[in-house]
Amino acid sequence: MERRKLGKTDLELPVISYGASSLGQEFRRVTIEEALQSCRVALELGMNFIDTSPFYGRGMSEVLLGQVLRDLPREEFILGTKLGRYDLDHFDFSARRVAESIDVSLHRMGVDHLDIILCHDIEFVEMQQIVDETIPAIQKIRDAGKVRYIGFSGYPMKIFPFVIDQIDVDVVLSYNNYHLQNTSFAEHFDYLKSKDVGIMNAGPFCARLLTNGALPEWHKEPEEVRVACKQAADHCAAQGVDIAQLAVQFCVASENISTTIAGSANPDNVRNWAKWAETPLDEKLLAEVLAIIEPIKDIGHIEGLAENN
Numbered sequence: 001m002e003r004r005k006l007g008k009t010d011l012e013l014p015v016i017s018y019g020a021s022s023l024g025q026e027f028r029r030v031t032i033e034e035a036l037q038s039c040r041v042a043l044e045l046g047m048n049f050i051d052t053s054p055f056y057g058r059g060m061s062e063v064l065l066g067q068v069l070r071d072l073p074r075e076e077f078i079l080g081t082k083l084g085r086y087d088l089d090h091f092d093f094s095a096r097r098v099a100e101s102i103d104v105s106l107h108r109m110g111v112d113h114l115d116i117i118l119c120h121d122i123e124f125v126e127m128q129q130i131v132d133e134t135i136p137a138i139q140k141i142r143d144a145g146k147v148r149y150i151g152f153s154g155y156p157m158k159i160f161p162f163v164i165d166q167i168d169v170d171v172v173l174s175y176n177n178y179h180l181q182n183t184s185f186a187e188h189f190d191y192l193k194s195k196d197v198g199i200m201n202a203g204p205f206c207a208r209l210l211t212n213g214a215l216p217e218w219h220k221e222p223e224e225v226r227v228a229c230k231q232a233a234d235h236c237a238a239q240g241v242d243i244a245q246l247a248v249q250f251c252v253a254s255e256n257i258s259t260t261i262a263g264s265a266n267p268d269n270v271r272n273w274a275k276w277a278e279t280p281l282d283e284k285l286l287a288e289v290l291a292i293i294e295p296i297k298d299i300g301h302i303e304g305l306a307e308n309n
Contacts, residue, residue: 001014001015001016001045001046001047001274001277001278002014002015002252002277002278003015004255004257004258004259005258006149006170006171006198006199006200006258006259007170007171007192007196007197007198007199007258008170008196008197008198009148009149009170009171009198011049011078011115011116011149011198013049013078013200013258013259014046014047014048014049014259015252015257015259015260015277016047016248016252016259016260016261016262016273016274016277017047017049017050017051017200017259017260017261017262018038018039018042018043018047018049018050018051018261018262018263018270019050019051019052019202019261019262019263020039020050020051020052020056020061020062020064020065020263021052021053021056021061021263022035022038022263022264022265023035023038023039023052023056023057023060023061023064023065023265024055024056024057024058024059024060024061030265032064032067034265034266034267035064035265036064036067036068037267038264038265038266038267038269038270039064039065039068040068040267041267041270041271042270043068043072043076043077045270045271045274046274047270047273047274048076048077048078049077049078049079049080049115049259049261050065050069050077050078050079050080051080051081051116051173051200051202051261052065052079052080052081052082052109053081053082053085053118053120054081054082054083054085054086054101054104054105054108055082055085055086055087055120055121058086058087059104059108062081062105062108062109063108065108065109066108066109066110069109069110069111070110074111074112078115078116079109079111079114079115079116080114080115080116080117080118081105081109081114081116081117081118082117082118082119082120082153083097083098083101083102083105083117083118083119083120083138084097084098084101084119084120084121084122084125084134085120085121085124086101091121091124091125093119093122093125093129093130093133093134094133094134095133095134095136095137098134098137098138098141099137099141102114102117102138102141102146102147103146106146112146113145113146113147113148114146114147114148115148115149116147116148116149116150116151116170116171117138117147117149117150117151118150118151118152118153118171118173119134119135119138119151119152119153120152120153121153121154121155121303121304122152122153122154122159122163122304122308123154123155123156123158123159123303123304123305123308123309124304124305124308125304125305126305127159127162127163127308130152130163131163131166131167135150135152135163135167135169136167138150149170149171149198150169150170150171151169151170151171151172151173151197151198151200152169152172152173153172153173153174153175153202154174154175154303154304155174155175155176155177155300155303155304156302156303156304156308156309157177157184157185157187157188158308158309159308160172160174160188160191160192161188161191162308164191164192164195164197169197170197170198171197171198171199171200172192172197172198172199172200173200173201173202173261174200174201174202175201175202175203176202176203176206176207176300177203177300178201178251178254178257178260179203179204179205179206179210179247179250179251180210180229180232180243180246180247180250180289180290180293181206181209181210181225181228181229181293181296181297181298181299182206182297182298182299182300183297183298184298184300185201186254186256189256193256198258199256199257199258200257200258200259200260200261201251201254201257201259201260201261202260202261202262203261203262204247204248204250204251204260204262205244205247205262206221206229207219209221209225209226209229210229210232210233210243210244210246210247211233211242211243211244211247212233212237212242212243212244220301220303221299221300221301222299222301224295224296224299225296225299228292228293228295228296229243229293229296231292232289232292232293235288235289235292236285236289239285241282241285242272243289244272244276245272245276245279246281246282246285246286246289248260248262248273248276248277249276249277249279249281249286250281250286252277253281
């Protein structure tokens with residue numbers, strides 16, 4: 001699988017990486033065996049960057065990953081997790097919780113260090129705390145050897161310059177803002193590259209919006225977006241193509257993005273992503289789909305505190 005350098009780090013990430021949110025049953029109930037097998041298949045196919053969080057399944061994702069990773073040499077995988085978000089409405093970015101959270105994550109996954117640690121969904125709190133307290137606390141832990149690279153994640157575009165203009169980070173993760181329907185994240189590519197910040201993208205399917213699957217109950221995109229994306233999916237199906245294939249290929253095609261993180265507890269989905277990432281993009285079909293989506297392009301929603309949007 002093609003790999004790309006992540007900003008100023010020494011990491012080379014696969015263009016498609018494994019997101020372990022589904023192991024926490026964020027989309028549906030999963031069995032332990034299918035969860036473990038989906039991760040093993042990803043690793044076998046070269047998707048050896050794994051992204052998780054203590055928020056996913058309220059610890060379940062990290063625990064299940066530990067069952068897979070404990071049998072592997074540490075150099076065979078690149079591991080990233082997050083801190084600060086622990087439940088739907090529970091956020092704690094204090095320095096004390098930073099140290100506790102990292103130690104708990106290391107224990108759950110059976111590793112002695114993290115390659116990447118991200119402050120998770122910072123738009124839900126007063127973001128100055130991330131600059132003044134959270135990242136400096138992580139830097140001390142990095143200096144102790146438990147963490148290699150530091151960054152943050154979130155949905156609103158405002159969060160990226162707010163933090164990076166004040167403090168150095170290695171990497172950022174944006175979710176559901178670079179895919180077929182919404183490419184808002186691209187506005188910041190030149191800025192991020194000028195700062196040598198690694199660019200990671202999550203959510204190529206926008207939480208199933210760009211698949212043939214049923215949307216989760218918590219999906220927030222407005223009705224007109226759902227209708228247009230369903231029309232696009234039906235158009236692809238009429239051509240014998242799963243819109244999810246086009247969604248993967250569209251994200252991989254952007255060389256500004258080091259990796260796109262996709263999550264599933266279904267091993268067959270993971271196999272498809274690896275195959276699609278190496279399949280030539282149907283430019284004609286892409287143009288037709290983008291034309292269907294154009295009237296609702298870049299429409300998103302408010303996430304977190306109003307002042308952070």
